[in-house]
Amino acid sequence: MLVLGIEGTAWNLSASVVDENDVIVQVSDQYVPSSGGIHPREAAQHHSSKISGVLKKVFNSVDPESIDGVAFSIGPGMGPCLRVVATAGRAISLALDVPLVGVNHCVAHIEAGMWKTDAVDPVILYASGGNSQVISRRGNYYRVFGETLDIGIGNALDKLGREMGLSHPGGPKIEKLAREGKRYHSLPYSVKGMDFSFSGLVTSAKTLLQKGIKREDLCFSFQETAFSMLVEVTERAMAYLDKDEVLLVGGVGANSRLRQMLSVMCSDRSARFHCPPDHLMGDNGAMIAHTGMKMLTHGLKTDIESSKVKPDYRVDEVEIPW
Amino acid sequence: MVIRGAEAEVEVLEDRVIKRRREKKYRIKVLDEMIRKKRTRMEARIISQARRAGVATPIIYDVTGDTIVMERIRGELLRNCINEELSRAVGENVAILHENRIIHGDLTPKNILVTDSGLYFIDFGLAFFDERIEPMGMDLHVYFESLKADFDNHIELRLAFLEGYSGFSRYSQVVRRVEEIEERGRYRA
Structure with a gap:
């Protein structure tokens, strides 16, 4: 079985074809803001101008006639971006006369991780630009045990990056600077039960920046504080749920310091730490294709009439039949 | 009996409980010590305040650094x-x-x-x-x-x-x- 997946909830437009075992092809094109952060309309314009080129490249390596289904990310994400992706999905599904399936973006991140790691029943840390959640499976649903009360960790890193004059995305540049940082400056550590928040951290970091502390030290302090919060809540969920596995997914999962902290925490409690390969870590078409395939094989498809995008779609709204 | 929670190690003895906040190796030392000390002190204060207000909590026997010794509750x-x-x-x-x-x-x-x-x-x-x-x-x-x-x-x-x-x-x-x-x-x- 071959399924085409299209992802474009935020800045990365990506299309991929997968079979049961692996990714056959994946083509991506990223929107780069001319200045500042992601502008939803500009990102959507980027997606609509690039989507035919991206799909053409995909169909250069896979014959469109061999596709058995089309999956697209239906949400959560930026409305204008989602609509571009949905339109493309509907058109291809009609043209090829194959079923269409709308995939929850967060579920897709998790399923890609479950696909390409040995994780069985993990606590999931989903760390990306717009989302930061600690999730675990219970029955036929993914349950959210803790989440950010304001902005996502990636968004927080990007805000700090912009404040420091770094280009989007700020995260990888902050990670690099943080490696040279030595001195820890105290920043608000905000964990409330299972939830956490980052906006106070961003505000305090701005104040420290204006005071002129070393940029390397600021990035170091910011990462240590923010990631400690994420790891702490992940560990609390493991203790609460008696689970001994962690799966890290989402774009910020590429950060090596976050990975290191999670793996130290896991080995400290004799737990296992999993994280999918890089091409399945950030937003990507393959995770949508893979999840779409699972949905289709379980008889779930999306009629054109009900394929309206869901910008606020939550991971815990989706029934998981597998 | 020792219970290892995410946050603390709780040693349950016959008549008392010793709660020690565990060192978190994933955190840098300076941040880790700051968090553990602050939380230990705050916890001891609040347990006794709550008790005075009429919410049943264990009696505190001793507080030092990252450790609280308190009454054992059976339930x-x-x-x-x-x-x-x-x-x-x-x-x-x-x-x-x-x-x-x-x-x-x-x-x-x-x-x-x-x-x-x-x-x-x-x-x-x-x-x-x-x-x-x-x-x-x-x-x-x-x-x-x-x-x-x-x-x-x-x-x-x-x-x-x-x-x-x-x-x-x-x-x-x-x-x-x-x-x-x-x-x-x-x-x-």
């Missing part, structure tokens, strides 16, 4: 025996805590014991003092989320809690805030 974890009546009693107790500006910070059925003489609140590891509506709403939010995560009758348990909590002078403000918090946690594009 069943609320998580293993929760019902609507007990959830109502949780609400009554939380109303007293909030009336006294105590925010629990980790209000789940795993942190409460059921004894012959009623509920005991045994873990104030993440508690703090605050008189704002926001953190009170957070307490309820955390409790409701943990009910939702663990019990199929979570709606009934939530309603029972609210009955018990309704004695709190700022009840309606807090409940309105909980609804806002539930909205806010959602993804915004």
Whole structure:
């Protein structure tokens, strides 16, 4: 079985074809803001101008006639971006006369991780630009045990990056600077039960920046504080749920310091730490294709009439039949 | 018997319990020590304050650095025996805590014991003092989320809690805030 997946909830437009075992092809094109952060309309314009080129490249390596289904990310994400992706999905599904399936973006991140790691029943840390959640499976649903009360960790890193004059995305540049940082400056550590928040951290970091502390030290302090919060809540969920596995997914999962902290925490409690390969870590078409395939094989498809995008779609709204 | 929680190591002896905040190797030392000391001191203060306010908590025997020694309470974890009546009693107790500006910070059925003489609140590891509506709403939010995560009758348990909590002078403000918090946690594009 071959399924085409299209992802474009935020800045990365990506299309991929997968079979049961692996990714056959994946083509991506990223929107780069001319200045500042992601502008939803500009990102959507980027997606609509690039989507035919991206799909053409995909169909250069896979014959469109061999596709058995089309999956697209239906949400959560930026409305204008989602609509571009949905339109493309509907058109291809009609043209090829194959079923269409709308995939929850967060579920897709998790399923890609479950696909390409040995994780069985993990606590999931989903760390990306717009989302930061600690999730675990219970029955036929993914349950959210803790989440950010304001902005996502990636968004927080990007805000700090912009404040420091770094280009989007700020995260990888902050990670690099943080490696040279030595001195820890105290920043608000905000964990409330299972939830956490980052906006106070961003505000305090701005104040420290204006005071002129070393940029390397600021990035170091910011990462240590923010990631400690994420790891702490992940560990609390493991203790609460008696689970001994962690799966890290989402774009910020590429950060090596976050990975290191999670793996130290896991080995400290004799737990296992999993994280999918890089091409399945950030937003990507393959995770949508893979999840779409699972949905289709379980008889779930999306009629054109009900394929309206869901910008606020939550991971815990989706029934998981597998 | 030693219980290793996420946050602390709890050694349960015949007549007392020793709670030591564990070093977290994933955190840098300076941040780790700061967090552990601060939380230990705050926890001891709050356990005794809550007790004076009329919420059953263990008696504190000693506090040093990252360690608290306290009375041993014998009972069943609320998580293993929760019902609507007990959830109502949780609400009554939380109303007293909030009336006294105590925010629990980790209000789940795993942190409460059921004894012959009623509920005991045994873990104030993440508690703090605050008189704002926001953190009170957070307490309820955390409790409701943990009910939702663990019990199929979570709606009934939530309603029972609210009955018990309704004695709190700022009840309606807090409940309105909980609804806002539930909205806010959602993804915004």
